[in-house]
Amino acid sequence: MELRLRGVGHSYGARAVLRGIDIDIPAGQIVCIVGPSGCGKSTLLRMMGGLEEPDLGEVLQVGQAPEDCLNPLTYIFQDFALLPWRTVAGNVSLVLEDHGVKGADARAMIEDVLKRTRLSDFADALPRQLSGGMKQRVAIARALVVNPAVMLMDEPLSALDSQTRELLMDDLISLWTRTPFTAVYVTHNLAEAVRLGHRIVVLSRRPGEVREVVTLEKPLEARAYGDADLEVQQKHLWELMRAEAAAADAELIGG
Amino acid sequence: MDNPVKKVVFRGGGFAPVTRRWVGFIVFLVLLLAVEWGTRTGVISPLTLPKPSDVLQTFAELYSSGLLFQHLLPSLSRLAVGAALGASLGIGVGLLMGLFSFIRAGLVPLVAAIFPIPKIALLPLFVIWFGIDEGSKYALIAFGTFTPTVVATYAAVDNVDRTLIRMGQSFGLSWLSIVRKIVLPGAMPGILAGLRISLAIAIILLVAAEMLGAEYGIGAYILEAGSLYDLERLFAGVVILSVLGVLVSAVIGAIEKRVLNWRS
Ligand SMILES: Nc1ncnc2c1ncn2[C@@H]1O[C@H](COP(=O)(O)OP(=O)(O)O)[C@@H](O)[C@H]1O
Ligand SMILES: [Mg+2]
Numbered sequence: 001m002e003l004r005l006r007g008v009g010h011s012y013g014a015r016a017v018l019r020g021i022d023i024d025i026p027a028g029q030i031v032c033i034v035g036p037s038g039c040g041k042s043t044l045l046r047m048m049g050g051l052e053e054p055d056l057g058e059v060l061q062v063g064q065a066p067e068d069c070l071n072p073l074t075y076i077f078q079d080f081a082l083l084p085w086r087t088v089a090g091n092v093s094l095v096l097e098d099h100g101v102k103g104a105d106a107r108a109m110i111e112d113v114l115k116r117t118r119l120s121d122f123a124d125a126l127p128r129q130l131s132g133g134m135k136q137r138v139a140i141a142r143a144l145v146v147n148p149a150v151m152l153m154d155e156p157l158s159a160l161d162s163q164t165r166e167l168l169m170d171d172l173i174s175l176w177t178r179t180p181f182t183a184v185y186v187t188h189n190l191a192e193a194v195r196l197g198h199r200i201v202v203l204s205r206r207p208g209e210v211r212e213v214v215t216l217e218k219p220l221e222a223r224a225y226g227d228a229d230l231e232v233q234q235k236h237l238w239e240l241m242r243a244e245a246a247a248a249d250a251e252l253i254g255g
Numbered sequence: 256m257d258n259p260v261k262k263v264v265f266r267g268g269g270f271a272p273v274t275r276r277w278v279g280f281i282v283f284l285v286l287l288l289a290v291e292w293g294t295r296t297g298v299i300s301p302l303t304l305p306k307p308s309d310v311l312q313t314f315a316e317l318y319s320s321g322l323l324f325q326h327l328l329p330s331l332s333r334l335a336v337g338a339a340l341g342a343s344l345g346i347g348v349g350l351l352m353g354l355f356s357f358i359r360a361g362l363v364p365l366v367a368a369i370f371p372i373p374k375i376a377l378l379p380l381f382v383i384w385f386g387i388d389e390g391s392k393y394a395l396i397a398f399g400t401f402t403p404t405v406v407a408t409y410a411a412v413d414n415v416d417r418t419l420i421r422m423g424q425s426f427g428l429s430w431l432s433i434v435r436k437i438v439l440p441g442a443m444p445g446i447l448a449g450l451r452i453s454l455a456i457a458i459i460l461l462v463a464a465e466m467l468g469a470e471y472g473i474g475a476y477i478l479e480a481g482s483l484y485d486l487e488r489l490f491a492g493v494v495i496l497s498v499l500g501v502l503v504s505a506v507i508g509a510i511e512k513r514v515l516n517w518r519s
Binding site: 049051070071073074075077079081083084085086094095097098099126127128142146 | 416418419421422424425426427428429432436437440441515517518519
């Protein structure tokens with residue numbers, strides 16, 4: 001399944017947030033969206049997942065989601081959004097219960113997804129007992145268990161320290177290489193974008209417009225921390241964004 | 256040149272809650288002993304306060320005569336029925352107000368209007384509406400627990416983390432599932448904190464409820480002792496109410512420990 005955005009524009013009251021956004025999210029690829037803070041990245045992602053409606057334009061779903069897909073458009077949130085009163089397994093089970101998956105089937109699916117995210121030993125732990133990185137892995141497990149057609153990730157690693165971030169990026173890459181998934185990955189961190197993105201969409205400052213789309217040919221599994229060619233790409237992205245970020249930073253909040 | 260070497264002075268103490276188990280008990284004991292000493296030596300006149308040892312003796316007599324349970328049981332059942340009615344209605348209405356903006360808009364002014372009414376003033380009205388027997392007593396206690404429970408519940412629903420609700424929606428959970436699995440557990444800490452207050456109010460209202468048409472009951476016992484200026488019996492009754500308060504609070508504490516073990 002693919003996502004196609006056509007002429008998406010949005011305003012909150014008098015404040016224009018997004019303008020004329022055209023983006024294609026091809027199946028089996030990770031599309032990163034980068035842009036200065038406040039440019040409308042989160043808003044755009046909410047629209048892709050049907051949590052908000054754009055004033056202008058449309059978000060289209062091309063093709064059918066696979067048969068075994070329980071929740072085609074699935075989010076991973078920056079602040080994890082785990083239920084603190086449920087265990088790791090309980091948080092994963094939450095999203096199966098409503099889709100009628102119960103009993104042995106559910107248990108097998110939960111066990112499998114916890115194994116894939118290396119959380120098997122923590123099935124009965126409560127979120128408060130977990131580190132930030134572990135919490136986000138639980139959230140990734142919860143997203144994977146519903147077999148999403150498109151994963152929508154809003155700065156999933158921004159609440160983590162940089163070492164944990166590296167580890168989780170490796171996790172995401174190995175998950176993707178084993179079974180390629182489609183994802184939109186919003187971030188303000190250019191290093192994450194060049195590590196994880198097959199395609200990087202650079203947005204301007206508010207109102208967000210597409211400044212440039214960069215395609216990276218190097219396969220994900222061949223990319224590593226500190227690769228020279230990735231550094232070059234990252235530098236190019238930074239040059240695109242620098243002026244925008246500076247201007248965005250100098251704006252009055254709420255102005 | 257020799258630079259003077261000095262240890263950095265620690266200034267980060269205090270302002271952190273620490274559990275000190277026996278302090279409360281000791282304060283209580285010291286107060287009692289002081290009153291006992293005061294009444295024995297005459298520093299405190301017998302008209303001001305009864306001797307704690309006399310109160311204890313009155314209590315023992317109450318127990319051995321079997322009157323204690325004759326008073327306690329009707330009071331406990333009034334408390335249980337009234338508080339259960341008021342609290343469950345309160346939680347129900349509070350949830351509806353938290354979930355539906357229409358209901359909230361309609362009821363917030365009403366709740367604000369009835370909250371400050373001293374419910375005791377309405378006792379005669381309840382007697383007319385629900386009869387002089389148990390009905391009016393249940394109604395008074397229920398009404399008194401209802402309003403604080405409503406306010407605590409809808410505030411607790413408001414405080415549920417919106418990102419968790421968004422998460423539920425994004426995974427396609429049904430409305431009922433979101434309420435049952437996200438809103439209710441998320442509001443539970445606030446609801447239980449509210450119950451603590453509501454149940455204390457229920458105990459206060461117990462005495463008021465037994466002002467009219469009650470032969471037996473802790474409240475009736477206290478009111479009778481009060482009208483006769485029988486301070487020993489008055490205090491024996493008051494002690495029973497205090498113990499009841501401590502017990503209720505302990506029960507809620509135990510429930511919190513079980514239900515909210517995910518916090519800490
Ligand atoms: N629900 C909302 N109501 C009003 N303004 C909003 C709302 N959500 C976001 N905004 C505004 O829209 C702009 C873009 O927000 P957001 O999409 O969160 O940006 P980003 O994720 O790129 O930092 C910001 O200026 C923000 O203040
Ligand atoms: Mg954002």
